[in-house]
Amino acid sequence: MSGGDAIPEFSKAKAGDGHDVSLTNLSAFASGPGIRSGKEVAAILIVAVIIIGGIELALRLFQVPLYIMPPPSSIAYALFDEFPLIAPHLGYTLVELISGFAIGAVIGLVLAAVITQFPFAEKIVAPYILLLVTTPMLALVPLLILRFGFGYTPRIIAVALAAGPMVMINAATGFRRVDSAKIALARSYGASTLQIFWKIRAPMALPMILVGLMIGAIFGLLTAVGAEMVGGGFGLGNRLTTYSSMIQMPQFFAVVLILSTLGILIYVLFFLIGKKWASWEA
Amino acid sequence: MNAGSATTPKLGVQAATKVYYTASGDLLALDRCSLDVHANEIVSIVGPSGCGKTTLLWSMSGLHRLTSGGVRLDGKEISGPHPDIGIVFQEANLLPWRNLDANIHFPFEIKGEKPDRAWIAHLINRVGLDGFGGKFPRELSGGMQQRAAIVRALALKPSVLLMDEPFGALDSFTREEMNRLVEEIWLDTKTTIVFITHSIEEAIFLSDRVVVLSARPGRVAKEYRVPFARPRSLEIMATKEVFDLTNKIKMDIVGERSRPKAPDRPTAEIVRIRP
Numbered sequence: 001m002s003g004g005d006a007i008p009e010f011s012k013a014k015a016g017d018g019h020d021v022s023l024t025n026l027s028a029f030a031s032g033p034g035i036r037s038g039k040e041v042a043a044i045l046i047v048a049v050i051i052i053g054g055i056e057l058a059l060r061l062f063q064v065p066l067y068i069m070p071p072p073s074s075i076a077y078a079l080f081d082e083f084p085l086i087a088p089h090l091g092y093t094l095v096e097l098i099s100g101f102a103i104g105a106v107i108g109l110v111l112a113a114v115i116t117q118f119p120f121a122e123k124i125v126a127p128y129i130l131l132l133v134t135t136p137m138l139a140l141v142p143l144l145i146l147r148f149g150f151g152y153t154p155r156i157i158a159v160a161l162a163a164g165p166m167v168m169i170n171a172a173t174g175f176r177r178v179d180s181a182k183i184a185l186a187r188s189y190g191a192s193t194l195q196i197f198w199k200i201r202a203p204m205a206l207p208m209i210l211v212g213l214m215i216g217a218i219f220g221l222l223t224a225v226g227a228e229m230v231g232g233g234f235g236l237g238n239r240l241t242t243y244s245s246m247i248q249m250p251q252f253f254a255v256v257l258i259l260s261t262l263g264i265l266i267y268v269l270f271f272l273i274g275k276k277w278a279s280w281e282a
Numbered sequence: 283m284n285a286g287s288a289t290t291p292k293l294g295v296q297a298a299t300k301v302y303y304t305a306s307g308d309l310l311a312l313d314r315c316s317l318d319v320h321a322n323e324i325v326s327i328v329g330p331s332g333c334g335k336t337t338l339l340w341s342m343s344g345l346h347r348l349t350s351g352g353v354r355l356d357g358k359e360i361s362g363p364h365p366d367i368g369i370v371f372q373e374a375n376l377l378p379w380r381n382l383d384a385n386i387h388f389p390f391e392i393k394g395e396k397p398d399r400a401w402i403a404h405l406i407n408r409v410g411l412d413g414f415g416g417k418f419p420r421e422l423s424g425g426m427q428q429r430a431a432i433v434r435a436l437a438l439k440p441s442v443l444l445m446d447e448p449f450g451a452l453d454s455f456t457r458e459e460m461n462r463l464v465e466e467i468w469l470d471t472k473t474t475i476v477f478i479t480h481s482i483e484e485a486i487f488l489s490d491r492v493v494v495l496s497a498r499p500g501r502v503a504k505e506y507r508v509p510f511a512r513p514r515s516l517e518i519m520a521t522k523e524v525f526d527l528t529n530k531i532k533m534d535i536v537g538e539r540s541r542p543k544a545p546d547r548p549t550a551e552i553v554r555i556r557p
Contacts, residue, residue: 181375184345188363189392189438199391203379280379280418 070250078250079257086239086251090258093224093236096152097262100159101220105213107160108167113197116175129172132165138226150232155224162223163216170212174205207278214270221262290357291318292474293342293367293442298351300337311337313499314351319442324468324475326485327493330535334500335478336372339446342476343369355442365393368440368473370448374427376419376434383415386434398437405433408470409463425456432467442474450480458516461487465513482531486524487514494534504534 052072058064059071066074115122137158144154182204186196228237236255243252300312311334319325327335340346342353344363352359355366376385386406390397406412409429419427428448435443445464449457461484468475479485485492489508496503506527510518518524 181371181373182377184340185369185371185375185377185388186392188343188345188367188369189389190363190365191392195392199388200377203377206379278379280420 067247067249070253074250075253075257079254082251082254086236086255086258089234089236089239092234093228096155096159096224096227096235097217097220100156100224101163101217103156104160104162104164104220105167105216108164108212108216109171109209112168112171112175116172122172129165129169132161133169137162137223138230141227141230145231155227155232155235158223158227159220163220166216166219167209167212170215171205171209174208174212175201177204177208179204207274207281210270210274210278214267217266217270218263221259221266225259289320291354292321292323292356293319293476294354294357295338295342296352296354298338298341298353299349300334300341300346301349310499312341312348313501315495315501317493317502319474319476321474322472323491324477324489325491325493326477326479326489327495328479328482328485328531328535329495329500329503330497331480333495333497335495336446338495338500339444339476339478343367343444365438366440367442367444368435368438370428370431370435370443370445372447373451374419374424374431376427376430378419381416381418382411382422382430385419385430386437389434389438393438401439402433402437405436408467409433424452425460428452428460429463432463436467436471436473440473442476445475445477447478447480449484457481457484464488469513482528483519485531486527487516487519492531494531504531506531
């Protein structure tokens with residue numbers, strides 16, 4: 001352990017049952033949701049009602065046309081009314097997202113694990129990885145469609161290309177966190193390179209890997225929806241273009257709402273995984 | 283020492299030389315440093331900071347390759363980490379993602395052996411960590427973390443225990459407590475212990491022999507026997523004998539500074555003696 005990690009003996013009384021010390025150990029996930037008291041829940045709900053109700057009231061009061069901004073009530077109605085029609089498209093988007101993300105994440109993780117073992121190779125590959133991270137993969141979608149048609153394939157490739165480098169660059173940061181004392185500890189018991197990887201490097205990298213997976217999944221979602229907007233007759237992105245071209249704004253916003261919920265679910269999923277498996281990180 | 287010359291030392295260092303080849307030039311850390319540690323002995327190594335104490339200990343553990351010279355365990359040359367040598371690292375060096383039980387089982391996992399549960403339970407009881415097995419390192423004080431690290435180091439029943447400034451990060455009260463614990467464990471197991479420390483008092487309290495290393499490049503400059511019977515009480519620390527010995531060792535270390543420098547590069551650090 002390095003530097004400030006040691007807790008001096010005299011702080012024991014303050015630390016009590018250990019909960020105080022663990023307040024800050026969720027690293028990147030620290031700002032996420034936590035357990036709240038009844039009062040807090042009530043306050044959050046009241047504020048939400050005031051904001052949504054206020055928007056509803058303002059839109060109706062100023063008679064804002066439906067095609068500019070539909071009131072929340074009509075969006076909610078459209079969500080329920082149109083959901084059976086939207087649901088299959090949600091399914092298509094999920095297929096693209098999950099398969100593309102899985103492919104990209106696995107390749108990204110393996111590359112990160114391998115490349116960090118060879119610092120020289122890492123130096124050679126780094127600029128290309130940066131290029132992959134910074135290039136919006138959406139730009140390649142027209143090309144992919146030209147080559148693979150309007151099916152799932154170009155979209156899954158685009159999602160994998162968007163998610164993979166994000167996972168890789170974060171995971172590589174995790175794998176590079178070498179703690180020579182911990183590796184020496186493992187070596188003192190005669191650990192093999194593989195054992196050092198699985199028992200020291202991988203768990204040490206886990207918090208950064210989870211951050212990479214979360215960012216990768218969100219970028220994957222963005223790219224999936226974007227690719228659907230470019231071409232092909234299905235998916236939530238396609239619904240967005242269809243509804244807006246027909247000026248069906250309540251339905252349009254219902255799809256936006258579903259997309260926001262998807263994004264939040266991705267965040268919550270990785271937050272919970274992080275809480276369970278990476279809460280040791282201070 | 284005269285008794286030792288007849289038998290093979292438990293752990294012997296012969297003319298250990300270690301050069302670090304760094305970008306800013308070669309650095310001679312140890313220069314033909316020789317030291318014998320006999321079975322069931324507690325030997326402390328003290329010296330000015332940067333004198334190669336840790337380098338020497340890591341070489342003894344087989345974790346560092348020496349540039350020249352050798353290390354022998356029971357008369358046999360060792361070339362890498364040896365199962366008969368346990369190490370307690372600076373600070374506790376526990377794995378923060380494992381609870382105490384899983385940390386203590388770590389050596390067995392690496393070796394692919396079943397943990398010796400009865401022995402571990404005995405050790406845990408010995409260091410007073412009963413009931414803390416499910417706790418994670420961050421939930422424990424520095425002293426308790428180091429206790430767990432001692433259990434982990436002793437779990438495979440090594441015959442030699444190397445301790446690298448294990449209590450340097452602890453406050454002085456905890457440090458005294460830990461010193462007594464080390465003596466208790468020694469009385470219990472008679473494990474040969476090599477102990478690196480900044481604290482002359484700690485070295486005297488614990489050791490049968492205190493070895494003073496010279497400033498870089500490290501060599502054995504002086505050796506002192508500490509004649510007190512065990513178990514030792516803290517009262518011996520107030521005797522004139524200990525006071526004189528402490529001052530002698532202090533002068534050995536501080537005196538290094540005024541001496542003309544060895545051929546490598548001059549040491550700029552201020553020699554600090556921790557209270």
